[in-house]
Amino acid sequence: xxxxxxxxxxxxxxxxxxxxxxxxxxxxxxxxxxxxxxxxxxxxxxxxxxxxxxxxxxxxxxxxxxxxxxxxxxxxxxxxxxxxxxxxxxxxxxxxxxxxxxxxxxxxx
Amino acid sequence: xxxxxxxxxxxxxxxxxxxxxxxxxxxxxxxxxxxxxxxxxxxxxxxxxxxxxxxxxxxxxxxxxxxxxxxxxxxxxxxxxxxxxxxxxxxxxxxxxxxxxxxxxxxxxxxxxxxxxxxxxxxxxxxxxxxxxxxxxxxxxxxxxxxxxxxxxxxxxxxxxxxxxxxxxxxxxxxxxxxxxxxxxxxxxxxxxxxxxxxxxxxxxxxxxxxxxxxxxxxxxxxxxxxxxx
Numbered sequence: 001x002x003x004x005x006x007x008x009x010x011x012x013x014x015x016x017x018x019x020x021x022x023x024x025x026x027x028x029x030x031x032x033x034x035x036x037x038x039x040x041x042x043x044x045x046x047x048x049x050x051x052x053x054x055x056x057x058x059x060x061x062x063x064x065x066x067x068x069x070x071x072x073x074x075x076x077x078x079x080x081x082x083x084x085x086x087x088x089x090x091x092x093x094x095x096x097x098x099x100x101x102x103x104x105x106x107x108x109x
Numbered sequence: 110x111x112x113x114x115x116x117x118x119x120x121x122x123x124x125x126x127x128x129x130x131x132x133x134x135x136x137x138x139x140x141x142x143x144x145x146x147x148x149x150x151x152x153x154x155x156x157x158x159x160x161x162x163x164x165x166x167x168x169x170x171x172x173x174x175x176x177x178x179x180x181x182x183x184x185x186x187x188x189x190x191x192x193x194x195x196x197x198x199x200x201x202x203x204x205x206x207x208x209x210x211x212x213x214x215x216x217x218x219x220x221x222x223x224x225x226x227x228x229x230x231x232x233x234x235x236x237x238x239x240x241x242x243x244x245x246x247x248x249x250x251x252x253x254x255x256x257x258x259x260x261x262x263x264x265x266x267x268x269x270x271x272x273x274x275x276x277x278x279x280x281x282x283x284x285x286x287x288x289x290x291x292x293x294x295x296x297x298x299x300x301x302x303x304x305x306x307x308x309x310x311x312x313x314x315x316x317x318x319x320x321x322x323x324x325x326x327x328x329x330x331x332x333x334x335x336x337x338x339x
Contacts, residue, residue, distance in 0.1 A: 009314045011150055018154040022161040034166040034174035039292040040110045040268070042173040047285060049278035053113035056208040064208035066164065081207065085160055088206060093156030093198045094149075097191070100140055101149035 019090065026082030030066075031075050110178065110264060110293070111203065112218055114211030121275025126216025129197075132224045136193040143188030143320060151311075151318050152187040156195035158307065159183060163199065167299050175296025178222050178264060181230025181257035182304040185249070185321035186311060189231040196223035217271065225267040230260035234321060249312055249322045254305030261297035265289040 009017075037045060044050045062069040063081045071077040117125075144152060159179035166174035179199075183192030200218050203209040210218045234256035241248055269286050311319055317326050 011147055011315070011318070014311075014315055014318075015150045015154050019157060022154075022157045026161040026164055030161075030164040033164060033176075034168040036166065036168055036172050036174040038110065038166060039169070039173060039175050039265070039289070039296050040112065042171075043285070043288040043292060044116070047280045047288065049116065049276070049280055052278045053115040053211070056114060057212045058205055058208045061206055061208055063206050066207050066209070082161070082164055085164075085202060085207065086157055089160040089199055089202050090153065090157050092202065093195060094153035096194060096198065097144055097149040097152040097156075100137065100194075101144040101146060102141055103146065 111210030129219035180226030250309035257304035258301030265293035
């Protein structure tokens with residue numbers, strides 16, 4: 001139907017724009033996320049098995065619960081945690097995928 | 110749907126850890142087929158997007174919220190084996206750094222979201238694509254959305270099965286199934302919508318990178334070449 005997409009975006013550009021969007025979501029938009037319990041937490045609470053979860057082993061992490069220890073402004077605390085998370089996931093994921101990728105199909109010929 | 114430490118007993122947690130380790134091990138070798146110089150950066154981006162989107166709980170009514178699981182989204186964009194790896198990275202960082210999802214439950218969470226969520230969504234997506242027999246790229250985001258919707262109650266059902274085997278607190282299982290599947294069907298609507306938007310935006314800009322549209326883009330390239338010769 002539509003022979004080619006209207007805009008051609010290079011992979012690099014696409015990834016950079018995408019990362020920008022993710023940063024915005026994780027650091028700014030996340031402030032407005034619903035703070036209600038999620039589906040599993042809600043069900044656990046209603047059926048009464050919430051208490052079987054003990055203290056989390058990494059609850060003393062400086063970013064436990066998507067906040068930043070010592071930062072009292074909620075917006076800044078959550079935003080910093082979001083930023084750290086995006087950076088850590090990015091380093092691990094881009095690194096892993098880069099290591100695993102096949103080299104260009106004509107490299108080995 | 111991040112399971113905390115303590116919901117499931119030690120043998121069940123251990124068993125899911127073994128399943129997760131086997132799945133991730135297999136994914137590490139199979140993902141090579143899906144990843145090349147062009148798609149590897151997209152795979153990195155998909156992992157980051159899943160992390161960011163999981164921060165954004167949306168309300169689903171009655172004081173409950175849900176967030177993207179992202180397995181189907183990742184599978185359609187970068188392939189199911191790579192999707193398993195994306196989810197594994199996200200879930201590991203969440204458990205270790207953010208105390209979201211237990212550490213002894215990491216295997217459970219990888220099994221539920223990185224294996225069941227990914228592969229249920231991918232299976233529904235590929236079945237739908239065969240069923241619809243659509244040659245057009247336009248159908249891909251919608252099919253991905255429907256598959257993503259379906260994957261959430263399936264993952265919720267998988268949790269319930271694990272709970273039936275190794276739940277530490279005694280809970281009437283019928284009620285647990287109804288509540289888990291019911292709420293996660295609602296959450297699935299959000300999953301489907303976000304997946305539709307995310308897959309749609311990549312299809313609109315770089316359909317050649319989308320794993321779930323690979324055969325379509327390839328067929329189209331051949332058609333164009335044939336036309337040019339005629």
